[in-house]
Amino acid sequence: MRKNVVAGNWKMNTTLEEGVELANQINSLLKGKTVNCDVVVCVPFTHLTSVNAVLESELVKLGAENCSEHEKGAYTGEVSAAMVKSTGATHVILGHSERRQYFGENNEQLLAKTKLALANGLTPIFCVGEVLEERENGTYNDVVKCQVEALFDLSAEDFGKIIIAYEPVWAIGTGKTATAEQAQDMHAHIRKVIEDKYGKEVAEDTSILYGGSCKPGNAPELFAKPDVDGGLIGGAALEAESFLGIIEAC
Ligand code: 13P
Numbered sequence: 001m002r003k004n005v006v007a008g009n010w011k012m013n014t015t016l017e018e019g020v021e022l023a024n025q026i027n028s029l030l031k032g033k034t035v036n037c038d039v040v041v042c043v044p045f046t047h048l049t050s051v052n053a054v055l056e057s058e059l060v061k062l063g064a065e066n067c068s069e070h071e072k073g074a075y076t077g078e079v080s081a082a083m084v085k086s087t088g089a090t091h092v093i094l095g096h097s098e099r100r101q102y103f104g105e106n107n108e109q110l111l112a113k114t115k116l117a118l119a120n121g122l123t124p125i126f127c128v129g130e131v132l133e134e135r136e137n138g139t140y141n142d143v144v145k146c147q148v149e150a151l152f153d154l155s156a157e158d159f160g161k162i163i164i165a166y167e168p169v170w171a172i173g174t175g176k177t178a179t180a181e182q183a184q185d186m187h188a189h190i191r192k193v194i195e196d197k198y199g200k201e202v203a204e205d206t207s208i209l210y211g212g213s214c215k216p217g218n219a220p221e222l223f224a225k226p227d228v229d230g231g232l233i234g235g236a237a238l239e240a241e242s243f244l245g246i247i248e249a250c
Contacts, residue, residue, distance in 0.1 A: 002207045004037035004223075005163060005230040006247045007125055008237025009065060009093055009211075010044065019047040023054050025240035030059045030247070037230050037250035041237070042093050042125070045079050052088035063091030063125065066099060069112035081113070081120040092117050093232075095127045095147070097169045107150035114151060118158050125163045125209070125232060126151065128190070132170035140168075144186060145193050156198045164190060164208045165232040171212025173234060180221045180228075183210045187227035216245025223249050 014022060023041060030039065042063035043051050052062050064087075068078040084092055094113050099105045110126075117124045128147035130140035144166070151159060166186050171178050178186075187208045195203035210222050211232035222228050230250055236242040 002205050002229055004250045005040060005207050005209055006037050006243075006250055007040035007042055007063065007091070007093075007163075007165075007209065007230070007232050008243055009042045009096070009232055009234050010047075010238060011065065011098070011234060012044065013238055014044070014047070016047055016050060019043055020050050020054055022238065022240060023047075023051040023060070026243060027055050027060055029240055029244045031056075035247055035250065037247060039247055040091050040125075042091060045084075048084065048087035048089055057088075057090075061091060062087070062089045063093060063123075064089050065093045065096070067092050067094070067113055067117060067122075069109045069116065071116060081116040081122055084117075085120045085122055089122065091123045091125055091163075093125045093127065093165075097127060097129055097131075097167060097172060101169070107147070111150055111153055114154070114162070115158075118154075118161060123161060123163060125165050127165045127167050127211070127232070129167040129169050129172075129212070135168065135170055140186070141189050144190060148190055148193050149197075152197055156202050159194070159198055160202050160205060162206065164206060165211050166190060166208060167211035167232060169212075173213070175213050177213040177215075177218050177222075178210070180218075180225050183222055183228055184225035187225070187229075191227055214246060216242055216249065219246045219249035 040061045064084040067081045095110045130143045207229040214231045
């Protein structure tokens with residue numbers, strides 16, 4: 001059975017002190033609560049070890065926002081999957097549209113990153129999503145299909161360890177969320193693409209999260225859809241109460 005997951009993506013926000021405080025608040029708010037999903041916070045590399053020290057892993061899991069496509073060596077400024085794992089992190093966001101758009105990450109690199117993340121025991125949260133032009137010209141299903149197919153070099157066993165996040169780029173940080181119907185249609189499409197390659201069981205077991213201006217107010221409608229298994233949350237994950245509101249919608 002697939003799991004519901006609510007993951008926060010802090011992006012390039014919070015100083016170390018602010019991040020530790022936010023993690024503390026999230027951890028405290030979740031204490032004694034029964035929630036219907038796995039909760040993950042994905043934080044800047046600099047924060048991983050300190051945030052890990054304040055999180056109770058049975059309440060909140062820890063993730064990074066990226067990792068290198070190289071195993072190790074002379075890649076100044078890069079952070080490897082093994083380094084991320086050694087901080088206590090269990091998850092890593094890969095292929096976020098901001099990485100694809102601003103840092104030119106391509107399918108080949110993302111496959112290499114995904115393989116290294118898996119080899120190091122990390123759960124990739126692999127992001128896909130179309131830009132506004134592709135939504136408007138009707139190519140969005142094909143675009144997202146290609147992004148998912150970039151991982152089809154993986155074995156069924158490895159693909160089964162991945163979480164997919166559908167994040168329409170036009171909905172990220174814009175306040176303009178996809179309708180619950182648009183999200184459901186795309187999630188069902190993604191699940192079918194997975195099924196055609198890996199079979200029904202892997203497809204049914206894959207958690208597919210929605211991301212893009214998800215808030216406590218719109219989360220219940222989105223998460224009520226049968227193929228929406230939680231969310232990847234940007235802005236609303238930077239405030240403990242609103243992040244909790246989304247977790248409670250799950
Ligand atoms: P917002 O929730 O701020 O729109 O960001 C979504 C996102 O990019 C999460 O990865």
